[in-house]
Amino acid sequence: MDTNKIKKLECDVIVVGSGGSGSSAAQAVAEAGLNVIVISKDPLASSDTKICEGVMTVRKAGDDNDSEEELANNIKLAGGDLPDKKITEAFAKDSKAAYNRLREHGLRPSINKKRNTPKTLAIAMGGHNKSRSVGHKNSGLSFGHVNWDTIIKFKNIEYYEDCWFLDVVKNMSNEKIVGGIAYDASNGQLLSIKAKGVIIAAGGLSTLFFPKTDTMRGNTGDSYAVGIRAGAALVDMEQIQFLPFCLASPPSYEGLLAGEPATGSFLGVLRDKHNKVILDSVYLRTRAECSEAIMRAVADGRGSPNGGAFLDMTANKKAKRSGKFFMEYLKSALPSAYDNARQALGKEAGKAEVPWEVRPSAHYMMGGIKVDEFGRALSYNKDSNKTKKNKRFLCCRTSNGRIIWFK
Numbered sequence: 001m002d003t004n005k006i007k008k009l010e011c012d013v014i015v016v017g018s019g020g021s022g023s024s025a026a027q028a029v030a031e032a033g034l035n036v037i038v039i040s041k042d043p044l045a046s047s048d049t050k051i052c053e054g055v056m057t058v059r060k061a062g063d064d065n066d067s068e069e070e071l072a073n074n075i076k077l078a079g080g081d082l083p084d085k086k087i088t089e090a091f092a093k094d095s096k097a098a099y100n101r102l103r104e105h106g107l108r109p110s111i112n113k114k115r116n117t118p119k120t121l122a123i124a125m126g127g128h129n130k131s132r133s134v135g136h137k138n139s140g141l142s143f144g145h146v147n148w149d150t151i152i153k154f155k156n157i158e159y160y161e162d163c164w165f166l167d168v169v170k171n172m173s174n175e176k177i178v179g180g181i182a183y184d185a186s187n188g189q190l191l192s193i194k195a196k197g198v199i200i201a202a203g204g205l206s207t208l209f210f211p212k213t214d215t216m217r218g219n220t221g222d223s224y225a226v227g228i229r230a231g232a233a234l235v236d237m238e239q240i241q242f243l244p245f246c247l248a249s250p251p252s253y254e255g256l257l258a259g260e261p262a263t264g265s266f267l268g269v270l271r272d273k274h275n276k277v278i279l280d281s282v283y284l285r286t287r288a289e290c291s292e293a294i295m296r297a298v299a300d301g302r303g304s305p306n307g308g309a310f311l312d313m314t315a316n317k318k319a320k321r322s323g324k325f326f327m328e329y330l331k332s333a334l335p336s337a338y339d340n341a342r343q344a345l346g347k348e349a350g351k352a353e354v355p356w357e358v359r360p361s362a363h364y365m366m367g368g369i370k371v372d373e374f375g376r377a378l379s380y381n382k383d384s385n386k387t388k389k390n391k392r393f394l395c396c397r398t399s400n401g402r403i404i405w406f407k
Contacts, residue, residue, distance in 0.1 A: 007184070010194040011037040011158070014180050016165040016223060017201035019047030023147040024098070025199045030154040037193055038151055038159040039182050041202070041218040045144035048203050048215050048364065053257065053334055054139030055125050059096050062112075062120035062131025068092040070130065078127035082236060086373040105149045107142060109134050121333065123262050127286075139336040162186045165223070168198055168230050177230065200227060200377075204365025206240065211254045213362040214246060227369045231379045236367030244290035246361035248306035253344035255361045257337045259311070261285050265326060267315035270294065271355060272302035278309060291360040298359075308359025317352045327352065 012034035015026045022038060029036045040047075060066045072092040076083045103109075109118035118134040125133040136142045151157055162185045169179040169192075180198055182191040205221030206213045213219075224234060245259040264282035270293055272278050279285065279293035294309040304310055316326040330352060331338050342350030349356055370378045 005188070006190045006192050008192050008194070009037060009158075011035040012196050013037075014039060014165075014193055014195045014198045015201060016180075016198065016226075017047065017203060018042075018044050018151060018159065018161075019049040019147060019201065019203060020143060022047070022199075022201035023150040024101075025201050026157050027101075027150050027154070029199075030156050034156070036154070036157045037195070038157060039163050039165045039180075039191075040159060040161050041164055042216055043161045044151055044159065045148035046216065047144070047147065048219060049147055050140045050144035051214055051216060052140040052143060053260075053337060054136040054142060055121065055334075056099060056102075056134050056136070057095060057128065057132050058099050058109075058118050058120075058134045059092065059132055061118045061134050062115075066130045066132060071095070071132070074127070074129055082239070084373070087371075090373040102143075102146050105146045105153075107136065107146050109136050122329065123333065125260070125262065135335075160184055160186075160191065163191070165202065165226065167226055170230070175231075200369060204240075204368070206362035206365060209362035211251075212246075212360070214243065214255045214257050215363065219365075221365075224368065227377070232377045233370040233379055234368065235370040239366035241363040241366060242287060242291045242360040243363045244287050244294060244360050245311055245356075245358040247340060247344050248304065248308040248357050248359045250344060253340060256340045256344070257334075257361075258341040258344075258356055258358055259334060259337050261287065261290055263330065263334060263337070264311060264313055265316045265329065266322075267319065268311060268313045269315075271310045271312050272297045273304055273310075274302060275310075276302070278302070282311070294359055304357045304359070306357060306359065308357055310355035311358045312355040313352045314355065 013029045013036050015022050015029070015036055015038045018038050018040035022040070026036050026038050059068070059071050068089070069092070072088040075088045075091065076085065111117070112119040120131045121133045121135050124131055151159055160182065164183045164185065166181045166183055168177045169181060170176065171178050177198055179192070179194040182193065184191055200223050202223035203219045204215065205219055205224070206215040207217050207219040208221065210217070228234065243257055244261065245257070245263060247253045247256050247258050261282050266283060268282045269277045270279040270282060270290065278297050279290060282290055294303070297303050297309050298307055313330070317323050319326070341356055345356055348354045372378060
C-alpha cells in the first residue's frame with residue numbers, strides 16, 4: 001500500500017454518522033471543549049433523519065398533565081416486553097430538553113398560541129395515549145437542516161462527507177480503542193485517525209431490502225459489523241420497522257411513504273385485487289397488522305399487480321357529515337406522504353376518489369449495538385451469557401450533553 005495516500009489525523013472523539021444521533025453526539029462532545037471528527041457516508045443533512053415524516057414526541061406539548069412517568073410507561077406499553085425500563089425513563093426525562101436544543105439550531109414547529117407550546121397533530125401518532133406528537137413544515141428536510149447546522153457551527157468539529165468508516169484501531173496490549181480507519185471516497189484516500197474514543201451513530205440496514213425501502217442508500221449495516229469486531233453486543237436485530245402503506249409504483253416513487261394506519265381515517269379499509277376487504281378499521285391497526293394483511297394477500301395470490309394491496313379511503317370522502325373535512329385531514333396529517341401519493345398515483349388518487357396501491361417497505365432499524373441508559377456500549381460475555389459495559393467505546397448521553405469517559 002502506498003503510505004503517501006494515507007492521511008493521518010488526530011482528535012479527541014470520532015463520531016461515525018451525521019444524522020440526528022451523530023450530530024447531537026458531536027455537539028455534546030464539542031460543547032465539552034473536545035475536538036471531534038465526524039465521518040459521514042452521505043453528505044451532511046442527507047441521513048435517514050431527512051426521510052422521517054417530521055413528527056417528534058414533545059412531552060407536555062398538548063397536555064400539562066403529561067408526566068415523565070406516563071411517557072415512559074407509554075413507550076414500554078407500545079413495545080411490549082422489549083423496552084429497557086432505564087432507557088425509557090431516560091428518554092422521558094431528557095426528550096423535552098433535547099427537542100429544545102433542536103429548536104436552537106433552527107427547528108421551527110407551529111405554535112399553539114393559546115398554550116404557547118408546539119402545536120400537536122390532530123391524532124396522537126406512534127401509539128401514544130397523550131397529545132404529544134408535533135409535526136414540522138418540510139418534514140424531515142427541516143431536521144436535516146438542523147443536523148447540518150449543528151455540525152458546521154462548531155470550530156472544533158471537523159467533518160468528512162462521502163467517507164466510509166472501516167474499523168476501529170485497538171491497542172494490542174490492552175484492547176483499548178485508540179482511533180479508527182476511514183476511506184475518504186471523495187479524494188480516494190485512507191484516513192488514519194488517532195482518537196481517545198469512538199461514537200457509533202451510523203444508522204441501520206434497510207437498504208438490504210432495496211427497492212422495498214424508503215431509507216437512504218447508505219444504510220448497509222456496516223456499523224454493526226464494526227461494533228461486533230470491537231466486542232460490542234447487538235440486540236433486537238430482528239426488529240425492523242416496516243411501513244405498510246408505501247408506494248409500489250412507479251419505479252421513481254417505489255418504496256416511498258404514502259401514509260400511516262391513521263391516514264385511513266375512520267372508514268379506510270384494505271382490499272385485495274378482487275376488491276375484497278382484507279382488513280377493516282385500518283386506523284385502529286398497528287403497522288405490523290396492516291403489513292401482515294397485505295403480505296398474506298400477496299402470498300395467497302390475491303395481491304395487487306405490483307405485489308401489494310389497495311388502501312381504499314373513498315368512503316371517508318363520501319361520508320355526509322365528515323366527508324368535507326376528510327381531505328383537509330388527509331393533506332395535513334402527513335403532508336409529505338400525501339404529496340408522494342398524489343404525485344405518483346395521479347389526480348383521482350390525490351382526491352381520494354380511487355384506492356391507492358400500497359405495499360410494505362423497510363423503514364428504520366430498531367435494534368443495534370446494545371447500550372445502557374447513558375448510551376454506553378455493552379459487550380457480550382459468552383461464558384456468563386450476560387452483557388457488561390464495553391470499556392472500548394466512548395459514548396455520551398446526548399440529550400443532556402454529558403460525556404462519559406471509560407477508564
